[in-house]
Amino acid sequence: MGRNPVTWLGSPTFPAAARTALADVQLRGNLAHATGTIRAKRAAAVAELPDWERLRRAGEAIKDDVLSQLDVYLEQLERSVTARGGVVHWARDAAEANDIVLGLVRATGAREVVKVKSMATMEIGLNEALAAGGVSAVETDLAELIVQLGDDRPSHILVPAIHRNRSEIRDIFRATMPGVTASLSDRPAELAEAARKHLRRKFLSAKVAISGANFAVADTGSVVVVESEGNGRMCLTLPETLITVMGIEKLVPTWADLEVFLQLLPRSSTAERMNPYTSVWTGVTPGDGPRSFHLVLLDNGRTATLADRVGRQALRCIRCSACLNVCPVYERTGGQAYGSVYPGPIGAILTPQLGAGTSDPQTAALLGSLPFASSLCGACYEVCPVRIDIPEVLVHLRGKAVEAKGRYTPEAVAMAAASWVMASPRRFRLAQRLATVLRPLARRGRIKRLPWPASRWTDSRDVPVPAKETFSAWWRRTRG
Numbered sequence: 025m026g027r028n029p030v031t032w033l034g035s036p037t038f039p040a041a042a043r044t045a046l047a048d049v050q051l052r053g054n055l056a057h058a059t060g061t062i063r064a065k066r067a068a069a070v071a072e073l074p075d076w077e078r079l080r081r082a083g084e085a086i087k088d089d090v091l092s093q094l095d096v097y098l099e100q101l102e103r104s105v106t107a108r109g110g111v112v113h114w115a116r117d118a119a120e121a122n123d124i125v126l127g128l129v130r131a132t133g134a135r136e137v138v139k140v141k142s143m144a145t146m147e148i149g150l151n152e153a154l155a156a157g158g159v160s161a162v163e164t165d166l167a168e169l170i171v172q173l174g175d176d177r178p179s180h181i182l183v184p185a186i187h188r189n190r191s192e193i194r195d196i197f198r199a200t201m202p203g204v205t206a207s208l209s210d211r212p213a214e215l216a217e218a219a220r221k222h223l224r225r226k227f228l229s230a231k232v233a234i235s236g237a238n239f240a241v242a243d244t245g246s247v248v249v250v251e252s253e254g255n256g257r258m259c260l261t262l263p264e265t266l267i268t269v270m271g272i273e274k275l276v277p278t279w280a281d282l283e284v285f286l287q288l289l290p291r292s293s294t295a296e297r298m299n300p301y302t303s304v305w306t307g308v309t310p311g312d313g314p315r316s317f318h319l320v321l322l323d324n325g326r327t328a329t330l331a332d333r334v335g336r337q338a339l340r341c342i343r344c345s346a347c348l349n350v351c352p353v354y355e356r357t358g359g360q361a362y363g364s365v366y367p368g369p370i371g372a373i374l375t376p377q378l379g380a381g382t383s384d385p386q387t388a389a390l391l392g393s394l395p396f397a398s399s400l401c402g403a404c405y406e407v408c409p410v411r412i413d414i415p416e417v418l419v420h421l422r423g424k425a426v427e428a429k430g431r432y433t434p435e436a437v438a439m440a441a442a443s444w445v446m447a448s449p450r451r452f453r454l455a456q457r458l459a460t461v462l463r464p465l466a467r468r469g470r471i472k473r474l475p476w477p478a479s480r481w482t483d484s485r486d487v488p489v490p491a492k493e494t495f496s497a498w499w500r501r502t503r504g
């Protein structure tokens with residue numbers, strides 16, 4: 025599968041991809057079922073906590089503090105990790121991070137590595153870079169394994185194979201998993217057992233594991249991975265070498281701060297009170313776990329994002345995926361239409377920022393289309409555990425996208441015309457009077473079709489019928 029950092033190589037713009045996705049009835053059925061279920065569970069899990077809103081505000085404040093002195097906390101983390109026997113590497117972009125990881129794996133002589141599910145390594149296209157260097161990476165998260173075996177793209181942050189149903193997964197296992205026969209059914213227990221046997225062999229033979237990180241505590245140098253299956257725990261403890269690739273924004277200052285996120289994350293992501301597996305390691309400990317630990321700190325567009333006063337709040341994200349599950353656009357198109365490893369509302373604001381400055385015109389077109397992949401209903405902001413005002417960032421990025429197109433786009437011309445009309449009370453009254461000529465076009469209280477160029481608007485939306493009498497005319501008549 026071709027990759028470009030952050031986006032999938034050759035992906036069309038969001039509207040083009042969404043059109044294809046919307047025609048897939050099976051996909052829409054799978055998504056509606058999955059997101060509907062997790063939405064209801066999350067709401068119940070969150071409702072159990074009377075101080076949920078205070079927790080959200082605490083999470084927001086901690087992340088904002090980290091972002092405001094990121095350099096200080098990062099250097100503190102480096103000192104803490106190094107003091108406990110780990111090695112810290114700094115990577116400006118995807119290419120640097122991939123080179124570092126490949127070099128570390130080669131130094132061990134390993135030809136195969138096991139991986140814990142990680143958005144950061146997917147963002148940089150690590151699996152493809154390792155394959156090009158002669159190293160195969162085995163995904164050990166069940167959903168990620170399904171995506172990898174199916175030579176597919178993930179479509180959800182937490183449940184990458186959310187677009188697949190049980191019988192599709194059975195077919196993938198039958199076709200690609202060593203030792204699986206045609207007798208495998210689509211019963212969840214049988215599917216899980218097949219994956220468990222396959223992965224157990226990989227865990228026991230792996231010399232190197234690669235993980236991402238949900239959090240790192242600057243104070244002690246501890247790195248944290250939360251997961252539900254136990255595969256992560258196997259990867260983090262069995263191999264001799266552990267390499268972690270972590271975005272530089274994943275820091276928390278202290279263990280007391282970590283406590284806030286260990287409450288916010290599970291309820292927002294899997295609707296659980298706490299994670300089944302929370303693995304924490306601090307450097308290396310002789311006789312216990314990996315003998316060498318490398319932490320690769322990844323920038324890849326994050327410091328540029330930090331420079332944007334509105335857009336930087338996207339760096340608060342803890343990848344819970346709650347915003348995906350409530351988004352009416354995501355629910356209908358699925359994640360692959362976003363053309364990025366980060367789908368849904370967070371993808372619509374993070375991907376264009378991380379990928380900004382691309383020299384590839386097709387990628388630039390995709391990035392420019394993503395902030396428009398939203399109805400701006402605000403549901404994402406309401407559920408976000410770290411209070412990222414996604415609609416605000418969407419509008420901000422839309423403004424940048426429109427400005428980048430120049431002054432003579434249809435939007436710019438329409439806005440300039442609206443501004444000219446509204447700048448004068450006389451012109452505004454005249455425009456209101458002219459609008460009433462549209463009334464005969466109304467059917468059942470809506471205008472469904474207008475002539476070109478307004479047809480570009482009515483192709484996908486209705487227009488409200490102009491009132492018989494304007495507000496100012498009514499005011500003059502009744503109060504004058």
Ligand code: SF4
Nearest residue numbers: 341342344345347408
């Ligand atoms: S933006 Fe908020 S809701 Fe969406 S994945 Fe990130 S933390 Fe979760």
